[in-house]
Amino acid sequence: MITFKSFLQPHRIVMMALFGAVVLWCALSLRWDWLPKYAPLALEGLWTTIWIMVVTTVLGFVLAVPIGLAQAIGPWYLAMPARVFCTIIRGTPLLLQIWLLYYGLGSLFPQFPWIRGSELWPYLRQAWPYAVLALTLSYAGYEGEVMRGAFSGVVKGQLEAAKSFGMRRFTMFRRIWLPQAIRNVLPTLGGETILQLKATPLVATITVIDIYAVSSRVRSDTFIVYEPLLLLAVVYMVIAGLITLAFRRFENMVPR
Amino acid sequence: MELTLETLGLAESAQLLSLSAPGWGANLLRGLANSLKIAFGAFGFGVLIGLFGAYGKLYGGPVIRDLLAIYTTVIRAVPELVLILILYYVGTDLINKAAGAMGYGRIEISGVVAGIWVLGIVQGAYSTEVLRGAIKAVPPGQIEAARAFGMPPIMIMWRVTIPAMMSFATPGLANLWLIATKDTALLAIVGFSELTLETRQAASSTRAYFTFFLAAGGLYLMVTLCSGVVFGWIEKWARRGQPSLRGGRG
Numbered sequence: 001m002i003t004f005k006s007f008l009q010p011h012r013i014v015m016m017a018l019f020g021a022v023v024l025w026c027a028l029s030l031r032w033d034w035l036p037k038y039a040p041l042a043l044e045g046l047w048t049t050i051w052i053m054v055v056t057t058v059l060g061f062v063l064a065v066p067i068g069l070a071q072a073i074g075p076w077y078l079a080m081p082a083r084v085f086c087t088i089i090r091g092t093p094l095l096l097q098i099w100l101l102y103y104g105l106g107s108l109f110p111q112f113p114w115i116r117g118s119e120l121w122p123y124l125r126q127a128w129p130y131a132v133l134a135l136t137l138s139y140a141g142y143e144g145e146v147m148r149g150a151f152s153g154v155v156k157g158q159l160e161a162a163k164s165f166g167m168r169r170f171t172m173f174r175r176i177w178l179p180q181a182i183r184n185v186l187p188t189l190g191g192e193t194i195l196q197l198k199a200t201p202l203v204a205t206i207t208v209i210d211i212y213a214v215s216s217r218v219r220s221d222t223f224i225v226y227e228p229l230l231l232l233a234v235v236y237m238v239i240a241g242l243i244t245l246a247f248r249r250f251e252n253m254v255p256r
Numbered sequence: 257m258e259l260t261l262e263t264l265g266l267a268e269s270a271q272l273l274s275l276s277a278p279g280w281g282a283n284l285l286r287g288l289a290n291s292l293k294i295a296f297g298a299f300g301f302g303v304l305i306g307l308f309g310a311y312g313k314l315y316g317g318p319v320i321r322d323l324l325a326i327y328t329t330v331i332r333a334v335p336e337l338v339l340i341l342i343l344y345y346v347g348t349d350l351i352n353k354a355a356g357a358m359g360y361g362r363i364e365i366s367g368v369v370a371g372i373w374v375l376g377i378v379q380g381a382y383s384t385e386v387l388r389g390a391i392k393a394v395p396p397g398q399i400e401a402a403r404a405f406g407m408p409p410i411m412i413m414w415r416v417t418i419p420a421m422m423s424f425a426t427p428g429l430a431n432l433w434l435i436a437t438k439d440t441a442l443l444a445i446v447g448f449s450e451l452t453l454e455t456r457q458a459a460s461s462t463r464a465y466f467t468f469f470l471a472a473g474g475l476y477l478m479v480t481l482c483s484g485v486v487f488g489w490i491e492k493w494a495r496r497g498q499p500s501l502r503g504g505r506g
Contacts, residue, residue, distance in 0.1 A: 091480035092473045093441030100469035198335040240333040
């Protein structure tokens with residue numbers, strides 16, 4: 001654990017002073033005059049990044065539980081498709097998956113009149129449903145593999161005890177198996193969620209305006225290269241730090 | 257062969273993917289070759305950085321250790337896409353400044369070299385952590401014994417530490433290699449013609465999106481599966497002489 005005292009070593013004080021000087025130099029001599037103009041757009045982009053990350057993480061996790069369960073104890077006709085799904089998702093680049101869904105499905109759907117006439121069509125014409133779908137499937141693929149290990153890792157005696165109490169299978173799963181499996185993989189889940197955050201800028205390539213897309217727009221509008229990118233890196237670092245803190249709190253909350 | 261393709265309704269796809277002129281197969285394979293070149297280079301560069309980084313983190317002074325901690329933390333918290341853009345602009349700027357100072361004109365940097373530089377630095381942060389863990393897992397007695405024999409540090413590293421840590425490092429390095437192959441796809445956004453960009457160009461000029469993206473996915477998957485087999489061999493070789501993890505018979 002990092003304590004306050006460990007920051008007071010001489011070399012760290014010098015490094016922090018240097019760091020402060022660099023920050024000051026950045027603030028004073030780099031160009032930040034574009035900031036007020038693009039701030040509202042940047043906030044909107046930040047909101048898009050965050051909701052895409054949260055929604056796809058939650059949906060992906062919900063999908064990952066059955067995938068992990070199927071691989072851990074399912075019969076072969078469930079375990080095999082689940083394993084193939086995980087292999088395909090983990091074996092191909094996410095960018096390719098996003099483009100496959102967006103351009104592929106996007107060019108396929110308009111050919112069917114009943115899809116064009118349906119209630120969903122106004123949504124299917126936009127980019128974000130494809131982004132959410134691709135990121136959800138990707139998280140489910142990576143997490144399904146993690147959950148497989150988590151489900152097989154729960155001690156047999158716990159499940160046998162539940163069974164001997166006469167618990168029904170679903171109650172047993174809800175009360176004993178799932179909570180223990182999640183507790184065991186909480187640190188991994190935190191890491192995977194940061195990876196998911198780092199995957200969100202890819203949705204900018206299919207015209208979703210997230211914070212990354214805003215920084216690209218600043219770059220192409222004003223020809224300022226480094227400032228938006230540096231700010232973007234800082235924003236992502238702050239979000240990653242917040243995720244780390246949140247998961248640390250979760251980990252302290254669950255009894256060991 | 258043609259008849260089966262005809263009956264399956266895949267004749268058009270086969271034509272699009274053929275290696276000769278009207279088909280785009282050759283383009284995809286060229287893209288795959290570029291991707292693999294970048295992935296190999298970046299992985300090698302990353303392991304080199306990782307080796308120095310791991311030694312610095314384990315045996316370096318307090319300043320080096322803190323700097324390396326900042327390096328690995330920052331790289332692992334910022335999206336690869338953002339890092340690629342930053343490193344790409346910084347790299348081209350620095351080289352052009354250096355070239356200008358030495359009196360040359362603007363230099364065009366080849367996509368492969370820039371890709372290796374950018375992805376290598378990203379990979380370096382991850383392999384620093386992998387190799388640090390692996391070196392720490394080597395029983396200290398082995399390194400002390402080598403020191404007692406009077407071996408110089410480089411020789412200890414070459415003859416004792418690296419061979420002994422290989423078995424611990426291989427699974428992590430295999431993972432990093434897979435990440436490297438998949439991260440090459442991100443270079444499509446900076447405009448390098450690797451597999452994903454070639455695929456997108458082929459797909460958008462023929463409108464056969466599914467055919468090409470699925471074909472590229474198949475190529476990536478083949479690389480992944482083949483690498484899995486190869487790393488299985490490497491791990492077996494690295495673990496030679498050690499008791500097997502499976503079963504009681506070691």
